[in-house]
Amino acid sequence: MTTTETRTRSRTPHIAHKEAVAGQREGRATFPDSLHAEYIKIRTMRSTLYVVLGTIAVGAAIATLVGSSAGDGFATMTTAEKATFDPLALSLRGYMLAQVTIALLGGMSITAEYGSRTVVSTLTAVPHRSRVLAAKAVVLAAVAFLTGLLFTFASFLAGQAALKSGGTPSLTLSDPSAWRAIVGGALFLTLAGLLGLATGTLIRSTTATVTTLFAAFLIVPAFGPAFPGALSDWTSRYWPSSAGGQIMTGYQDPALLHPWPGLAVMTGCVALVLTAAFLTFRKRDA
Amino acid sequence: MIEVQGLTKRYGEVPAVDDLTFTVRAGEITGFLGPNGAGKSSTMRMILGLDAPTSGTATVNGRPMRAHPAPLRALGALLDAGAVLPSRSAYHHLLALAASNGLPRGRVDAVLEEVGLAAVARRAAGSYSLGMKQRLGIAAALLGDPPVLVLDEPLNGLDPEGIVWMRGLMRRMAGEGRAVLMSSHLMSEIELTVDHLVVIGRGRLIADTSMADFIAEHSAREVVVRSPHSESFGRRLADAGAAVRADGANRLTVAGLGAPEIGALAALNGVELHELALRQTSLEDAFMALTQDSVEYSADKEAA
Numbered sequence: 001m002t003t004t005e006t007r008t009r010s011r012t013p014h015i016a017h018k019e020a021v022a023g024q025r026e027g028r029a030t031f032p033d034s035l036h037a038e039y040i041k042i043r044t045m046r047s048t049l050y051v052v053l054g055t056i057a058v059g060a061a062i063a064t065l066v067g068s069s070a071g072d073g074f075a076t077m078t079t080a081e082k083a084t085f086d087p088l089a090l091s092l093r094g095y096m097l098a099q100v101t102i103a104l105l106g107g108m109s110i111t112a113e114y115g116s117r118t119v120v121s122t123l124t125a126v127p128h129r130s131r132v133l134a135a136k137a138v139v140l141a142a143v144a145f146l147t148g149l150l151f152t153f154a155s156f157l158a159g160q161a162a163l164k165s166g167g168t169p170s171l172t173l174s175d176p177s178a179w180r181a182i183v184g185g186a187l188f189l190t191l192a193g194l195l196g197l198a199t200g201t202l203i204r205s206t207t208a209t210v211t212t213l214f215a216a217f218l219i220v221p222a223f224g225p226a227f228p229g230a231l232s233d234w235t236s237r238y239w240p241s242s243a244g245g246q247i248m249t250g251y252q253d254p255a256l257l258h259p260w261p262g263l264a265v266m267t268g269c270v271a272l273v274l275t276a277a278f279l280t281f282r283k284r285d286a
Numbered sequence: 287m288i289e290v291q292g293l294t295k296r297y298g299e300v301p302a303v304d305d306l307t308f309t310v311r312a313g314e315i316t317g318f319l320g321p322n323g324a325g326k327s328s329t330m331r332m333i334l335g336l337d338a339p340t341s342g343t344a345t346v347n348g349r350p351m352r353a354h355p356a357p358l359r360a361l362g363a364l365l366d367a368g369a370v371l372p373s374r375s376a377y378h379h380l381l382a383l384a385a386s387n388g389l390p391r392g393r394v395d396a397v398l399e400e401v402g403l404a405a406v407a408r409r410a411a412g413s414y415s416l417g418m419k420q421r422l423g424i425a426a427a428l429l430g431d432p433p434v435l436v437l438d439e440p441l442n443g444l445d446p447e448g449i450v451w452m453r454g455l456m457r458r459m460a461g462e463g464r465a466v467l468m469s470s471h472l473m474s475e476i477e478l479t480v481d482h483l484v485v486i487g488r489g490r491l492i493a494d495t496s497m498a499d500f501i502a503e504h505s506a507r508e509v510v511v512r513s514p515h516s517e518s519f520g521r522r523l524a525d526a527g528a529a530v531r532a533d534g535a536n537r538l539t540v541a542g543l544g545a546p547e548i549g550a551l552a553a554l555n556g557v558e559l560h561e562l563a564l565r566q567t568s569l570e571d572a573f574m575a576l577t578q579d580s581v582e583y584s585a586d587k588e589a590a
Contacts, residue, residue: 124336
């Protein structure tokens with residue numbers, strides 16, 4: 001078949017020329033090529049912009065509201081309540097929403113391909129399944145981390161400003177726990193995005209993925225306290241999103257994990273589900 | 287060229303593709319024909335490496351798709367023209383595909399020009415008509431300027447002008463030395479287009495032949511004869527070497543003798559003729575007869 005290829009090449013000199021310019025690439029598709037492709041895709045997915053801007057804006061708005069209302073309540077608090085008052089956690093309360101929006105973005109970045117069947121052209125162009133999923137994961141992690149960082153940063157500033165004007169204790173950026181929560185919070189939201197991607201890869205349907213992510217991030221933690229004793233304690237301590245959320249707290253509840261061990265639990269969970277997603281994606285018919 | 291060797295795909299116990307072997311040669315358009323559910327799409331998906339075969343192999347220019355360093359340069363495929371993210375523009379749809387294989391941006395403009403979508407390339411692909419989506423699918427297939435094209439039902443849903451365009455394009459691609467595999471479930475769609483024919487039914491190979499041979503073999507010419515003396519005249523025709531079939535009252539269907547010979551024979555014997563008409567069986571009929579036993583869901587069967 002070399003003759004055909006030679007004929008094909010010589011017919012389109014502009015390709016041959018570009019290849020020569022590109023040097024030793026010799027037309028081999030690489031992982032950076034897949035990264036580039038996935039970046040174009042996520043950039044041209046309509047929901048991406050909504051999620052990024054919405055997460056940051058709503059985060060700052062929630063921080064302002066929570067901060068102001070805390071100011072109203074603080075004066076009437078008991079001493080014990082004042083001891084557990086956590087301005088850091090209050091300002092980042094919006095993470096409850098942000099974890100879901102970013103996880104949905106992660107889920108959508110693959111379920112949109114299954115829904116629209118573009119996964120067929122994606123995998124025809126790059127039959128190396130792991131390369132495709134890895135590229136999606138890296139691009140998503142980058143978008144999620146940057147969005148998460150802007151979210152935690154904006155929420156912290158807006159929330160502390162609202163607390164300060166309400167006359168309650170507040171923090172500044174010079175506080176060491178502030179940067180731990182801002183950067184760690186961004187890492188937590190990155191993990192949430194990857195969990196969304198892994199879940200979407202396993203489930204494929206957008207609707208079912210959305211439902212699953214809502215259940216995992218909101219419903220289980222919400223109903224946790226109503227579970228029978230031991231299960232309730234276990235859920236609030238070890239449920240991955242609850243444990244991971246500890247990275248954004250200032251007051252250490254003795255019943256809960258410390259910030260970094262909490263984030264490690266979340267990381268372990270995401271690593272497990274992501275591994276399952278890779279194994280499934282490699283084996284399954286597209 | 288595409289080589290399919292003993293290809294089999296089972297879903298549970300049911301074989302969708304059953305020990306299929308055929309070759310798609312360079313410089314030819316190969317028609318891949320079969321009734322709905324015959325396994326055409328499954329076969330194409332295995333050639334593309336989208337589905338893993340239960341057994342057997344499918345190679346493109348000697349290698350499985352996975353082993354090609356830049357798959358879009360080895361093979362272009364149109365499987366499902368509707369497969370576009372509705373909100374994404376055609377341009378970005380193609381740009382992402384091109385990027386994944388390290389193809390230069392100029393290729394995107396070139397293929398958009400080629401299929402006539404350059405002017406609407408920035409519009410959301412969801413707003414495209416079926417014909418435009420089909421053109422976009424072809425653009426994607428041509429991105430890597432590949433020597434092999436796999437097109438699943440490329441004429442589906444096209445208007446007459448689109449069909450002419452698509453046929454011309456496939457002809458040109460084959461003329462440039464590329465191997466083109468196109469599927470269809472309608473013989474009439476491909477009899478004007480293809481050089482070679484692979485017919486399957488229920489996942490099995492039924493015919494693998496050049497189109498010319500298929501036409502010679504199956505476009506039998508028959509002559510319909512109506513005469514009040516059909517019985518005795520039928521015997522005479524049979525004596526003259528024709529295959530004669532009584533076809534209702536006073537009506538014969540004659541094969542093996544042309545209308546002039548039959549007319550002459552009638553005149554010679556003073557037989558009164560009411561009708562003498564040439565009838566050509568269409569390739570569609572030949573195809574139907576060929577695949578009759580392998581049609582998955584047929585109205586006849588349900589009525590029985």
